[in-house]
Amino acid sequence: MSSIVDVKNIGMNFYTVDGELKVLENLSFSLEEGKILAILGPSGSGKSTLLNILSNLLKPTAGDINIKGKIGYMFQRDHLLEWRTIIDNITIGLEIQKKLNDDAMEKINKLLKNYGLWEFRNRYPRELSGGMRQRVALIRTLSVDPDILLLDEPFSALDYQTRLMVSDDIYKIIKNENKTTILVTHDISEAISMADQVAVLSKRPANIKNIYDIDLTVSNEKTPLLARKAPEFKDYFDNLWRELDVHEK
Ligand code: ADP
Ligand code: MG
DSSP, rough: OOOEEEEEEEEEEEEETTTEEEEEEEEEEEEETTTEEEOOOTTTTSHHHHHHHHTSSSSOOOOEEESSSEEEESSSSOOOTTTHHHHHHTTHHHTTTTTHHHHHHHHHHHHHHHOGGGTTTTTOGSSSSSHHHHHHHHHHHTTTSSEEEEEESSSTTTTTHHHHHHHHHHHHHHHHOOEEEEESOOOOHHHHHHOEEEEOOOOOOOOEEEEOOOOBBTTTTTOOHHHSSSSTTHHHHHHHHSSSSSOOO
């Protein structure tokens, strides 16, 4: 299997009025096509910085990045425009790129129908629940037909129960659409339930300490909700809890 994402020895320093802040140092990983990789680290550990580097919004201070495909980036906040309808929010990226043609529209309509948003296409974001807004944001990201999805704490704005349901929905969409995905999160349970692999960030300056393979397939099926109920879930949780540097001062 060849990797679709290859990252070698990335370093990132920020220079501020308070001096130099080393956020990432010697960070390396690679990812196979079709997999979901969770990158787990506490708040402030450099997760968003890493996604900004992968999506070319930031230039790293050091290191090499090799990405074979187009990136779709879903930010922590859904960034839906309140004055545009759902459909107009979804098409905005293609509109700006002047790529909104019949083919693209057909694909978007199919996504809306498949993922329960067709009836809501002419509504406004404020009329939708947090979970539906998140699905709209994902469909907007998918509308430009990316090969690799970057998701920045996609569920952090949702309350706990909603988060469980929405992570199931989002998981199904990602797997149906067969997208290679990098999901960053500070939530151990979310990482285990969603991902094929979990990479743990070290303390700052962060690198990847360890990558765990997660195998929680129950009779050929995995869903985040089922995964949370699997007996092995707790073992993965305990290992990752120990691995995370949240205990040290
Ligand atoms: P996370 O997403 O894991 O919470 P971030 O990547 O947002 O962490 O930030 C990592 C560290 O880098 C934080 O201490 C943050 O304050 C700092 N940081 C992020 N962006 C900048 C910037 N543009 N300039 C200076 N410091 C930054
Ligand atoms: Mg962040």
